[in-house]
Structure formats: structure tokens, C-alpha cells
Amino acid sequence: MRAKIVAGNWKMNNDLEESKSLVKKVAKSIKKKSLNNTRVIVAPTFVSLDKVSKIAKETKVEVAAQNMHFEKNGAFTGEVSAEMLKSVGVKIVILGHSERREYFGETDALLAKKVDTALANKMEVIFCFGEVLEDRKSGKHFDVVESQIKNALFHLEAKAWKNIILAYEPVWAIGTGETASPEQAQEMHAFIRKIVAEKYTSEVAEDVSILYGGSVKPANAEEIFSKPDVDGGLIGGAALNKDDFKAIIDAI
Ligand code: 13P
Numbered sequence: 001m002r003a004k005i006v007a008g009n010w011k012m013n014n015d016l017e018e019s020k021s022l023v024k025k026v027a028k029s030i031k032k033k034s035l036n037n038t039r040v041i042v043a044p045t046f047v048s049l050d051k052v053s054k055i056a057k058e059t060k061v062e063v064a065a066q067n068m069h070f071e072k073n074g075a076f077t078g079e080v081s082a083e084m085l086k087s088v089g090v091k092i093v094i095l096g097h098s099e100r101r102e103y104f105g106e107t108d109a110l111l112a113k114k115v116d117t118a119l120a121n122k123m124e125v126i127f128c129f130g131e132v133l134e135d136r137k138s139g140k141h142f143d144v145v146e147s148q149i150k151n152a153l154f155h156l157e158a159k160a161w162k163n164i165i166l167a168y169e170p171v172w173a174i175g176t177g178e179t180a181s182p183e184q185a186q187e188m189h190a191f192i193r194k195i196v197a198e199k200y201t202s203e204v205a206e207d208v209s210i211l212y213g214g215s216v217k218p219a220n221a222e223e224i225f226s227k228p229d230v231d232g233g234l235i236g237g238a239a240l241n242k243d244d245f246k247a248i249i250d251a252i
Contacts, residue, residue, distance in 0.1 A: 002209045004225075005165060005232035006249050007041035007126060009066065009094060009213075018046035020055060025242040027059035030249060035060060038232075038252055041126075042239070043094055050088040053204060056194075057089060058251055064092035064126060067100060070113040082121035093118050094234075095187025096128045096152060098171045108151030115152055119160050126165045126234065127153060128213070133172035141170070142191055149192065158200045166210045166236040173214025175236060182223045182230075185212045189229035218247035225252050 014022060023042055030040055043064040044052045053063045068078035085093065095114050100106045111127075120124045129148035131141040145168065153164065168188050173179050180188070189210045197205035212224055213234030224230055232252055238244040 001037060002231055004038040004252050005041065005209050005211055006038070006245075006252055007008060007043065007064065007094075007167075007211065007232070007234050008245055009043045009097070009234055009236050010045065010239060011066070011099070012045060014044060014048065016048050016051060019044040019052050021243060022240070023052045023055050023059075023063075025059060026245060027056065027061045029242060029246040030060050033060075033249075038249075041092060041224055043092075049085070049090055055088040062092060063090055064094055065090050066094050066097070068093045068114060068118065069089070070110070070117040072117075077106045082117050082123055086121060086123070086215050087239065091123045092126065094126045094128060094167075096148070098128065098169060098174060101172075104200060108148060111152040112155065115156070115164075119156070119163055121165070124163045124165060124209070126167050128139070128167040128169050128234065130169040130171050130174075130214070136170065136172065141157055142186070145188065145192065148193055149195065154199055156217065158204050160240050161196075161204045161208055164208060166208055168192065168210060169213035169234060175215070177215050179215040179217075179220055179224070182227050185224055185230055186227035189227070192228055218244050218251065221251035222230060 041062045043066050056063045058227050065085050069076055069081050072081055096111045115125055131144040135144045149215050170180050192210055193205045209231040211232045212230050212236045216233040216235050217238050
């Protein structure tokens with residue numbers, strides 16, 4: 001059965017002390033919970049990964065990186081490799097976030113390489129994608145999402161999908177306070193599962209967790225998570241506040 005997941009993407013927030021403090025608070029808030037099939041993940045900046053990962057090791061919280069390079073090492077100033085992430089105990093990486101695509105020019109082709117490197121290193125990938133507002137207004141959102149998934153993931157073998165988590169993040173809902181309605185999220189997630197089933201098998205499609213991201217807050221989390229194809233959330237702003245993040249975990 002596919003896992004339910006609440007993942008906090010801290011983006012470029014929290015210095016080392018703030019990161020240590022927040023992961024401890026998140027861990028404490030779920031310490032006594034029986035999480036069953038639910039995973040709680042936090043993604044701090046590179047600077048904090050080592051320390052946060054050491055703290056999280058003794059807890060129920062898992063740690064992800066927000067990005068990574070596809071090469072093993074070399075002259076790539078400012079970049080971090082899969083091996084480096086693993087050396088600090090990090091085995092999950094977020095790839096394809098719309099902020100990476102928009103501000104750092106990451107393309108589907110580049111993301112396909114990053115995905116391959118992560119999987120070759122036995123890491124799990126939280127793969128993000130989603131349409132911009134104009135795409136939705138012009139009714140192209142299904143085509144856009146399909147091509148993003150196809151271009152970066154459909155070269156994979158079926159067995160590789162056990163290490164893939166999908167995150168549908170409509171760009172118009174990120175950090176805007178405007179969420180996709182639960183119906184819009186469900187419609188897109190069902191579409192995604194359908195195209196994965198068509199390309200692979202219904203088993204692969206049923207087993208992949210599909211998260212929704214974009215202005216998930218304590219007030220709307222329960223309704224969004226209640227949809228059958230929404231397996232959790234990738235949370236930005238609300239993940240920076242321990243009480244809000246806990247409330248979102250409670251919602252799932
Ligand atoms: P917000 O929850 O702040 O809208 O951010 C969502 C997101 O981009 C998570 O990756």
C-alpha cells in the first residue's frame with residue numbers, strides 16, 4: 001500500500017540553529033503518534049542537512065535535500081552531489097521544484113539526468129511538477145503535467161518507480177494563499193495515476209504516492225487529503241511553523 005506523506009520544504013529559510021530547533025520540535029510533536037503508514041519528511045537547506053539529519057536519525061522524522069547535481073564530483077562551483085548527500089545520511093531529494101525550473105533554468109532534460117543519478121545512488125526522489133496559471137486558464141494543464149512527467153520519468157524502468165514520489169504543485173498555488181480546490185487536486189492526481197498506469201501497470205500507478213503542494217495550511221489540509229488520489233502534501237510556508245506543520249500531520 002502506498003505511503004501517506006507530509007513533507008516540509010523549508011526552501012531558503014532557517015539558519016543552522018533555527019533548523020536544529022525546528023526539526024527537534026517536529027520530532028517531538030510526532031513522538032507519541034502512531035504514524036502507521038505515514039511518513040514525515042523535512043527538507044532544510046544544504047547548510048543544515050548534516051546536523052538535521054543526525055538529529056532526525058533518532059526520531060520518526062526523515063530528511064530530504066532540496067536539490068542535487070547529476071555529476072559525482074568535479075568543477076561545478078556551488079553544487080552538491082548525491083554522494084555528498086548520502087555522506088551526511090540524506091537519502092531523499094526533491095527534484096524539479098518549480099522554483100528551480102523558473103529561477104535556475106532547470107529543464108526536463110536536466111531533471112531526467114538528476115533523477116537517474118539519484119536512483120543510481122539508491123536515493124528516493126520527490127519529483128515536482130505543475131502548470132502555471134496561463135496553462136490552466138487555457139486548458140493546457142493536463143498536457144503540461146503529462147509532458148513534465150513523461151520527459152523526466154518515463155524512460156525509467158517500472159521497478160525504479162518504487163523510489164519515486166510525485167508532487168503536483170500548480171505554480172499559481174505556491175506561496176499565493178490560493179490553493180487548488182480539493183476537486184482540482186483530485187482530478188489532476190487521478191489523471192497522473194492514469195497516465196502512469198497506461199505507461200507502466202496499474203500496480204505501479206497504485207503504489208506511487210502523489211502529494212499535493214501549494215498553499216496547504218491547517219485550515220484546508222484535511223479536505224485536500226481526504227481525496228482518494230491525494231496521498232499527502234509538500235508544504236512550504238506552513239512547514240516553517242511547528243504548530244501548523246503538526247496540524248497538517250494531524251490532518252492526514
Ligand atoms: P507553499 O506551501 O508556501 O505554497 O509552498 C508550496 C511548495 O512550493 C512546497 O514545495
